[in-house]
Amino acid sequence: MADVALAPRRAKTEIREATAWDQLRHNKTWLGFWFMLPAMAFLIFFLAYPLGLGIWLSFTDTRIGRVGHFVGTENYEWLWDDAIFWLSVFNTLLYTSVASAVKFAVGLYLALLLNERMPFKALLRAAVLIPFIVPTVLSALAFWWIFDSQFSIISWSLKQLGLITQNINFLGDPTWARICVIFANIWRGVPFVAITLLAGLQTVQPSLYEAATLDGATRWQMFRYITYPLLTPIIAVVMTFSVLFTFTDFQLIWAMTRGGPVNATHLMATLSYQRAIIAGQLGEGAAISSAMIPFLLAAIMVSWFGLQRRKWQQGENND
Amino acid sequence: MSSVQIRDVRKSFGSFEVLHGVTIPIEDGEFVVLVGPSGCGKSTLLRMLAGLENITSGTISIGDRVVNNVQPKERDIAMVFQNYALYPHMTVADNMGFSLKLRGAKSEEISAGVKRAAEILALTPLLERYPRQLSGGQRQRVAMGRAIVRDPQVFLFDEPLSNLDAKLRVAMRTEIKELHQRLRTTTVYVTHDQIEAMTMADKIVVMHDGIVEQMGSPLELYDRPENQFVAGFIGSPAMNFLKGKVKVNGVAYFEGPNGVKLPLKSAPANSDGSPAVYGVRPEHFTIADDGAEAEIVVVEPTGSETQVFAKLGGEQVVAVFRERHQFNPGDKVRLKPDPTLVHLFDDASGKRLNG
Numbered sequence: 131m132a133d134v135a136l137a138p139r140r141a142k143t144e145i146r147e148a149t150a151w152d153q154l155r156h157n158k159t160w161l162g163f164w165f166m167l168p169a170m171a172f173l174i175f176f177l178a179y180p181l182g183l184g185i186w187l188s189f190t191d192t193r194i195g196r197v198g199h200f201v202g203t204e205n206y207e208w209l210w211d212d213a214i215f216w217l218s219v220f221n222t223l224l225y226t227s228v229a230s231a232v233k234f235a236v237g238l239y240l241a242l243l244l245n246e247r248m249p250f251k252a253l254l255r256a257a258v259l260i261p262f263i264v265p266t267v268l269s270a271l272a273f274w275w276i277f278d279s280q281f282s283i284i285s286w287s288l289k290q291l292g293l294i295t296q297n298i299n300f301l302g303d304p305t306w307a308r309i310c311v312i313f314a315n316i317w318r319g320v321p322f323v324a325i326t327l328l329a330g331l332q333t334v335q336p337s338l339y340e341a342a343t344l345d346g347a348t349r350w351q352m353f354r355y356i357t358y359p360l361l362t363p364i365i366a367v368v369m370t371f372s373v374l375f376t377f378t379d380f381q382l383i384w385a386m387t388r389g390g391p392v393n394a395t396h397l398m399a400t401l402s403y404q405r406a407i408i409a410g411q412l413g414e415g416a417a418i419s420s421a422m423i424p425f426l427l428a429a430i431m432v433s434w435f436g437l438q439r440r441k442w443q444q445g446e447n448n449d
Numbered sequence: 450m451s452s453v454q455i456r457d458v459r460k461s462f463g464s465f466e467v468l469h470g471v472t473i474p475i476e477d478g479e480f481v482v483l484v485g486p487s488g489c490g491k492s493t494l495l496r497m498l499a500g501l502e503n504i505t506s507g508t509i510s511i512g513d514r515v516v517n518n519v520q521p522k523e524r525d526i527a528m529v530f531q532n533y534a535l536y537p538h539m540t541v542a543d544n545m546g547f548s549l550k551l552r553g554a555k556s557e558e559i560s561a562g563v564k565r566a567a568e569i570l571a572l573t574p575l576l577e578r579y580p581r582q583l584s585g586g587q588r589q590r591v592a593m594g595r596a597i598v599r600d601p602q603v604f605l606f607d608e609p610l611s612n613l614d615a616k617l618r619v620a621m622r623t624e625i626k627e628l629h630q631r632l633r634t635t636t637v638y639v640t641h642d643q644i645e646a647m648t649m650a651d652k653i654v655v656m657h658d659g660i661v662e663q664m665g666s667p668l669e670l671y672d673r674p675e676n677q678f679v680a681g682f683i684g685s686p687a688m689n690f691l692k693g694k695v696k697v698n699g700v701a702y703f704e705g706p707n708g709v710k711l712p713l714k715s716a717p718a719n720s721d722g723s724p725a726v727y728g729v730r731p732e733h734f735t736i737a738d739d740g741a742e743a744e745i746v747v748v749e750p751t752g753s754e755t756q757v758f759a760k761l762g763g764e765q766v767v768a769v770f771r772e773r774h775q776f777n778p779g780d781k782v783r784l785k786p787d788p789t790l791v792h793l794f795d796d797a798s799g800k801r802l803n804g
Contacts, residue, residue: 337534340501341595345548346522355547359538442538442579 187416194410205417237323262321270385304394330364370433451512458507484646485656527596528605535580542576677799709762712788728792734768740785
């Protein structure tokens with residue numbers, strides 16, 4: 131009796147419940163959507179929209195203070211024949227490849243060093259982070275002084291030692307200027323690489339090294355066969371970020387050289403800023419920025435394959 | 450294979466001494482188990498043997514060679530770690546062949562060595578897998594395989610079974626013992642589990658607070674513990690201890706807590722009235738009319754035997770019976786220790802008093 135009485139009622143309520151609003155409230159998929167909404171909105175407004183706007187601007191002849199018209203790929207055609215643009219591409223690639231390679235080597239070396247037992251370890255680890263926590267512009271200004279044509283402490287020291295007779299024109303000579311900005315970028319980027327790799331090193335079980343010691347491994351063999359392979363997933367992450375940050379660097383260059391001398395240190399980011407904001411050619415600047423996207427995508431693709439779970443990471447963990 | 454001599458070995462971390470002069474002779478081909486509660490220094494001693502810790506003083510020799518200053522890889526030992534320490538990025542075959550590879554062996558030589566060890570341990574179908582794809586017991590076997598491949602003078606095991614579940618532990622215990630019987634390689638095995646020690650060892654070394662309490666064959670330690678610590682540590686359920694006095698009043702007997710009278714075969718000389726500890730193993734109680742009265746608290750049947758917890762003179766004791774009795778909590782029974790099998794210890798030093 132009870133079943134007979136209840137069954138039609140339940141069916142009836144189900145019909146009533148099936149409104150769109152109720153589904154939005156109760157459906158698990160929609161619930162997931164509601165939870166993601168704030169993060170999604172944030173990403174759309176602050177990442178996707180500016181990116182889309184930038185790409186759109188690159189197809190217009192917008193200037194500061196004047197609404198632009200769609201001009202197709204005209205901006206890109208201009209850039210194709212622009213020697214300064216190609217110089218900035220070359221500079222960016224040089225800057226990124228040299229700085230990233232050195233940052234990786236020095237960062238890995240520091241990480242291995244800081245992973246050793248030594249006095250004042252905590253203090254040293256904290257000290258390594260200093261370049262990272264100093265505001266970029268502040269450190270750039272400090273480097274500006276260090277490399278100043280008249281008051282450079284390096285020139286002064288070398289003169290005192292009698293090694294040179296004239297000041298080195300660090301930021302005035304194209305080759306020196308490139309070396310200087312790359313050096314400053316390395317100085318600033320090494321802590322990130324070092325600390326992250328150090329965190330990776332600390333996840334390697336000490337007993338693996340003990341087992342390797344008993345297996346007869348030398349220090350180099352331990353690094354080559356144990357540490358390095360176990361560290362590769364973290365190296366992939368760190369180096370992706372390092373490459374992306376270096377490729378899009380702006381602050382350091384702008385504070386130290388503004389792209390000079392004779393555009394020798396102009397990166398794509400600084401050139402884009404100069405054309406878009408200083409010269410007011412928003413469309414052209416946007417095109418330069420958009421031209422960075424293929425390079426960045428390529429870097430991400432490399433890391434995507436680097437980040438694939440290696441075969442030894444697969445399978446169940448029974449620990 | 451070779452013998453191992455540990456002579457008056459001490460170990461200090463800073464000013465804190467953890468091993469206070471340990472001497473252990475290990476014969477060629479012997480299976481020696483170092484057993485003791487955590488913090489007794491057994492693992493430290495094993496790591497010193499392996500060369501992973503420095504020796505503060507004393508000597509360790511493997512064969513005829515003092516190895517105090519010999520590099521771990523030159524010692525010709527192999528170790529199985531508690532967490533196995535398998536290289537996660539190498540296949541089982543690579544894990545096992547790693548030491549040969551480092552030694553510069555040819556690839557045919559490596560694969561032959563790996564194959565031989567894999568056959569001994571039935572690992573052949575797993576050779577291309579990674580450690581993550583193995584079960585706990587399989588990982589354990591790979592760790593042993595890595596040791597076997599090297600064909601060392603001495604095997605060292607550091608609590609190798611403590612990460613396994615109870616059933617697998619029993620199976621691996623047998624497997625390790627069988628492996629030793631087959632290879633006859635000198636083995637030093639560290640554990641905190643006295644059952645493991647009893648079942649596997651040729652010789653047990655009981656350690657406590659950085660000293661050797663007693664060493665001997667499993668049954669020697671069980672039947673004739675030199676002191677109260679060993680008596681309490683070896684055997685499960687543990688030996689019952691009752692404090693009281695030795696009385697010699699025509700016949701020798703023991704006056705336990707609250708005047709309970711317990712039988713003694715004989716009293717040590719001049720011991721009348723001296724305080725002592727009376728030790729009796731749970732299985733050495735019988736029900737007898739002339740036994741001491743005890744009240745049953747809990748009865749735990751396990752099928753093969755029944756453990757009975759009872760109050761004897763106000764102290765809780767445990768007795769084990771293989772025959773089936775009808776016991777109920779609250780029942781009064783008369784428990785009689787077998788006087789030929791009881792142990793008597795000095796109250797202060799814990800040293801054995803009876804012969």
